[in-house]
Structure formats: C-alpha cells, structure tokens
Amino acid sequence: MQACSILADNIACRRGDRVLFRGLSLDMRSGQALHISGANGIGKSSLMRILAGLLKPASGTVSHKGAIGLLDENPAIDPQARLADGLKFWAQIDNCGNPAGPELALDIGDLLDVPFRYLSTGQRKRAAFARLLNQNAAIWLLDEPLNGLDTDAQAKIGALIKLHCGGGGICIAASHQPIDLPEAQMIALEDFAV
Amino acid sequence: MMWRLLKRDLSILMPGGSRSGGRGGAILPLLFFLAVAMLYPFAVGPDAPLLAKTGGGVIWVAALLAAILPLDRLIAPDLELGIFDQLALRGISEESVVAIRMLAHWLSFAPLLLIAAVPASALLGLEYDTTKLVMLGLLAGTPGLAAIGVMIAALTAGLRGGAALSGLLLIPLAVPILIFGAGSLALGDPSGIALCGAISLLLVAITPFAGGAALRSVREN
Numbered sequence: 350m351q352a353c354s355i356l357a358d359n360i361a362c363r364r365g366d367r368v369l370f371r372g373l374s375l376d377m378r379s380g381q382a383l384h385i386s387g388a389n390g391i392g393k394s395s396l397m398r399i400l401a402g403l404l405k406p407a408s409g410t411v412s413h414k415g416a417i418g419l420l421d422e423n424p425a426i427d428p429q430a431r432l433a434d435g436l437k438f439w440a441q442i443d444n445c446g447n448p449a450g451p452e453l454a455l456d457i458g459d460l461l462d463v464p465f466r467y468l469s470t471g472q473r474k475r476a477a478f479a480r481l482l483n484q485n486a487a488i489w490l491l492d493e494p495l496n497g498l499d500t501d502a503q504a505k506i507g508a509l510i511k512l513h514c515g516g517g518g519i520c521i522a523a524s525h526q527p528i529d530l531p532e533a534q535m536i537a538l539e540d541f542a543v
Numbered sequence: 544m545m546w547r548l549l550k551r552d553l554s555i556l557m558p559g560g561s562r563s564g565g566r567g568g569a570i571l572p573l574l575f576f577l578a579v580a581m582l583y584p585f586a587v588g589p590d591a592p593l594l595a596k597t598g599g600g601v602i603w604v605a606a607l608l609a610a611i612l613p614l615d616r617l618i619a620p621d622l623e624l625g626i627f628d629q630l631a632l633r634g635i636s637e638e639s640v641v642a643i644r645m646l647a648h649w650l651s652f653a654p655l656l657l658i659a660a661v662p663a664s665a666l667l668g669l670e671y672d673t674t675k676l677v678m679l680g681l682l683a684g685t686p687g688l689a690a691i692g693v694m695i696a697a698l699t700a701g702l703r704g705g706a707a708l709s710g711l712l713l714i715p716l717a718v719p720i721l722i723f724g725a726g727s728l729a730l731g732d733p734s735g736i737a738l739c740g741a742i743s744l745l746l747v748a749i750t751p752f753a754g755g756a757a758l759r760s761v762r763e764n
Contacts, residue, residue: 401628403632404763419629419632421628423624424625425625425629426624427555427562428624429562
C-alpha cells in the first residue's frame with residue numbers, strides 16, 4: 350500500500366446553532382491508528398463525516414492522500430438484495446479482484462443467499478466490514494465499529510485493524526467503547542468541546 | 544462503473560427487478576394508468592364522439608399521474624441507506640449519479656407507458672391519427688417528466704413528508720410539457736410536439752446539475 354496521510358487543521362463542527370467542538374487538529378501517517386472517544390452527542394460521527402469529506406467543517410481544513418473507506422451506521426447495502434448481490438455491487442464499483450475473502454474472514458459466508466433485511470444488527474455490521482475490506486481503501490474511518498458485535502467478532506475486527514495498520518494503512522475509530530488497539534493514539538473529544 | 548450503477552438503479556425501479564420487492568410494486572404506475580383510461584368512459588358516459596375528442600388529453604393526464612407515483616422511491620431510500628455517501632467517497636459525482644437515476648427512471652416507466660397507451664387509446668375509441676399524435680407526444684414528453692421527477696425527488700429527499708410535497712411540486716413544472724404535448728392534439732398537427740421535445744431536452748440537461756446540487760446540500764447540512 351502506498352503512503353497515505355490524513356490531516357485536519359483546527360477544525361470546528363457546528364450542528365444547527367450549536368458548536369460541538371473546535372480547535373481540533375490531527376496529523377495521521379501510514380501505519381498509525383487513532384481512537385476518538387467521547388460521550389453520545391459530542392460530535393464523533395460528525396467528526397468522522399468531516400474527515401471523510403462528506404460534511405463541511407464550520408472552520409478549518411481537512412486534506413488526505415489515499416482512498417477513504419467509511420464504516421458508519423448505514424451499511425449502504427440494499428435491504429431487498431441477497432447479501433452476496435449487495436456486496437458484489439460495491440466490489441464491482443471498487444474493482445475488487447477477490448471479493449470472496451472478507452466474507453469468510455468475518456463468518457458471513459453462510460449468509461450470502463439471505464436477503465440483507467433478514468440479517469441481525471451484528472451480521473449487518475460484519476457485512477459492512479466486508480464491504481470496507483473489499484474497497485481496499487488506505488484510510489479507514491470507523492464510526493462505532495464494535496456496536497452490536499459479539500466478543501468473537503470484536504476480536505476479529507481488532508485483528509483486522511492491526512493487520513490494516515501493519516500494512517501501512519491508517520485507521521481512525523470513533524467509539525464510546527474501549528477498542529483493543531495497543532499502539533493507537535487517543536483523542537478525547539471532550540477536550541475540544543465548547 | 545456507470546453501467547453498474549444503471550444496472551442497480553434498474554433492478555430497483557423496473558417492474559420485477561431483483562431489488563424492487565419491498566419498495567412498492569414498480570408495476571403499479573402502469574396499472575394505475577390503464578385504470579384511469581378504463582374509468583374515464585364510465586365517468587363521462589358512453590358518448591363516443593366526446594370520448595374520441597377528449598381521450599387524448601385523458602391519456603396525457605394519466606401519464607403525468609403515473610409518473611408521479613414512483614417519486615418517493617427514486618432518491619430518498621438510497622439517501623437513508625447511505626448509498627450516496629459511499630458513492631461520494633469513491634469520487635463519483637452526484638451529477639452522474641442523478642443522470643443515471645434519471646435514465647433508469649425513464650426506462651422503468653416510459654416504454655411500458657407507450658405500450659399501454661395503445662390499449663388505452665382503443666378503450667377511449669381514439670382515431671388512428673390521434674393515437675399517433677399521443678404516442679409521439681408521449682415519446683417527446685416522458686423524458687421531461689422523468690427529469691422533473693428525479694429533480695423534485697432529489698430536492699425533497701431530505702424533507703419529512705417529502706412524498707406528498709413532491710407530487711404537488713411536479714404538477715406546475717409539468718405544465719409546459721402538457722400544454723405543448725397535449726396541445727398538439729387540439730390542433731391536430733405535430734408542431735407542438737417539437738416544442739414539447741425541446742422542453743424535455745432542456746429539463747434533461749438541467750436535472751443532473753440541479754439534482755446533484757440538491758444531494759450535496761442534503762449531505763453537507
């Protein structure tokens with residue numbers, strides 16, 4: 350994986366009339382991981398969307414080098430379609446050469462024929478993770494990646510993040526839960542709250 | 544990549560598409576169109592000359608209403624699913640997403656509508672020449688209707704109660720198409736259809752940009 354980076358300079362986030370946080374800067378390079386913690390409603394998801402370039406910061410700038418993969422509460426897989434078809438659509442958009450691997454790694458190989466809407470919360474999360482793996486993006490932005498997952502799956506996700514960062518990728522995870530990332534930097538969003 | 548998007552859009556919007564199931568029957572607009580054509584003679588009575596005179600206009604109004612029916616399935620569900628977010632991350636512009644959605648929407652209702660216009664014309668007892676004008680007019684006008692539909696669906700996608708609002712918004716915008724498309728029936732010559740086609744083309748050209756801007760503003764706010 351080629352060198353990637355994501356830079357945020359002095360960003361502030363406003364939702365409606367409220368400023369959620371301001372003065373946040375970060376500089377992430379290849380192989381680094383970051384855990385953003387904070388209570389509900391403090392702006393973790395908004396920060397992830399700002400970093401992904403989907404939301405404009407109220408002030409400050411964001412720049413990145415390398416493709417961004419976002420995992421948030423929307424799996425972005427058609428509820429009516431079979432899981433296999435839903436994943437295949439994104440694998441084709443992403444020109445993924447070997448789309449079969451991630452499904453097996455996440456234990457959803459048996460569910461491929463099941464329409465997505467019948468899957469449980471945890472199974473949907475695994476499916477969304479398979480979509481992310483197929484994307485082969487250098488920068489992972491994970492918004493509450495462990496929500497709804499059992500301990501076994503949580504351990505698998507932790508291992509996948511380690512593998513990703515070990516291979517030169519960046520992982521930024523926002524979660525109110527602790528994530529097992531020994532090397533990770535920490536940002537508590539409370540420190541930037543207004 | 545564009546082909547993949549079109550294929551997915553068609554599987555959502557086409558009758559019998561693999562992803563169309565829970566999003567409301569995609570065949571409904573067509574049945575609705577035929578039902579209107581069937582009910583109209585019951586409402587005005589069995590006066591054959593009157594039916595033949597007004598039948599073309601009824602087909603146009605039925606086509607307009609049929610084009611409104613799938614509006615709430617066009618954009619809003621994908622917005623909720625986060626599909627547009629993921630496409631934006633991959634650097635696929637909103638404009639091309641909307642343009643493809645517009646093409647898929649047209650393909651999903653217009654060809655079937657044109658076919659259904661034949662039995663509808665027969666039900667209303669239209670002359671061959673009138674039927675020909677109706678068909679030509681619908682061919683020229685339906686791309687415009689599809690464009691307005693996608694534009695309105697994108698504009699109202701982020702709103703609560705957008706479905707009812709979008710039907711209301713579509714009707715005034717469709718007036719020019721109706722005036723020139725259905726107006727050619729009163730004149731009995733196809734000159735109005737050229738203008739109808741011109742308006743359609745204009746709408747088709749504007750919609751990707753208007754709809755794309757609408758999607759971006761929903762996302763960034």
